Amino acid sequence: MEAGLPLPSSSLSQLILTQDDLKKIAAYKAVEYIESGMVLGLGTGSTAKHAVDRIGKLLRQGKLKDIVGIPTSNLDSHPVVDLAIDGADEVDPYLNLVKGRGGSLLREKMVEGACKKFVVIVDESKLVNYIGGSGLAMPVEVIQFCWKFTASRLQNLFQESGCVAKLRTLGEKAEPYVTDNGNYIIDLYFKQSIGDLKAASDSILQIAGVVEHGMFIDMATTVIVAGELGLIVKNK
Numbered sequence: 326m327e328a329g330l331p332l333p334s335s336s337l338s339q340l341i342l343t344q345d346d347l348k349k350i351a352a353y354k355a356v357e358y359i360e361s362g363m364v365l366g367l368g369t370g371s372t373a374k375h376a377v378d379r380i381g382k383l384l385r386q387g388k389l390k391d392i393v394g395i396p397t398s399n400l401d402s403h404p405v406v407d408l409a410i411d412g413a414d415e416v417d418p419y420l421n422l423v424k425g426r427g428g429s430l431l432r433e434k435m436v437e438g439a440c441k442k443f444v445v446i447v448d449e450s451k452l453v454n455y456i457g458g459s460g461l462a463m464p465v466e467v468i469q470f471c472w473k474f475t476a477s478r479l480q481n482l483f484q485e486s487g488c489v490a491k492l493r494t495l496g497e498k499a500e501p502y503v504t505d506n507g508n509y510i511i512d513l514y515f516k517q518s519i520g521d522l523k524a525a526s527d528s529i530l531q532i533a534g535v536v537e538h539g540m541f542i543d544m545a546t547t548v549i550v551a552g553e554l555g556l557i558v559k560n561k
């Protein structure tokens with residue numbers, strides 16, 4: 326699809342859309358929630374990038390004005406964020422999320438936890454029946470010290486769900502991936518649902534050495550899903 330404004334949702338089924346087209350359509354829809362003068366939380370990833378590009382264009386055209394972007398600024402100077410827009414790796418039917426497969430979970434959780442409204446933008450491939458249901462990683466940020474010990478404690482915690490914990494690595498040399506905060510990431514893979522997410526979250530955060538996890542529970546206020554059949558906007 327050509328770059329530019331997304332088509333009305335009724336037209337989507339007549340086109341062959343790439344996953345990136347769907348991400349762009351969801352992102353452009355989310356940008357409609359922005360008003361001049363807002364403090365905005367801006368996320369990372371291939372979906373959020375479309376929103377940032379669109380905001381930039383509207384600012385250049387003068388259609389939006391006086392926007393403060395977090396983290397271009399920071400929470401110390403702007404502790405209240407009006408609206409955050411970001412992608413996600415998984416969205417469950419209750420709008421709980423997995424985030425952080427790109428490694429940015431901690432800072433994103435800080436900014437998105439401080440916002441009045443959190444709009445999530447995804448293509449339909451991100452929808453799951455339960456958290457972990459894609460079979461892909463649920464990241465946990467840990468300090469480097471004794472990471473193997475922390476990984477084994479995490480894996481044991483979810484033994485009944487067939488959990489496998491793996492250190493995230495980079496490149497052929499399989500060097501540990503280091504986050505913006507100087508930490509490692511342990512990716513958890515589940516074979517079955519982990520059940521009560523709040524209880525799972527509490528158990529993870531009680532392990533000394535864990536900094537944060539990638540489950541964003543009850544944080545999204547709106548999820549915009551772009552699919553072959555059009556746009557769906559889900560509100561909490």
Ligand SMILES: O=C[C@H](O)[C@H](O)[C@H](O)COP(=O)(O)O
Binds near residue numbers: 370430
């Ligand atoms: O750490 C990365 C962020 O949580 C992203 O929002 C998430 O991984 C989704 O990224 P994408 O839009 O590229 O699929």
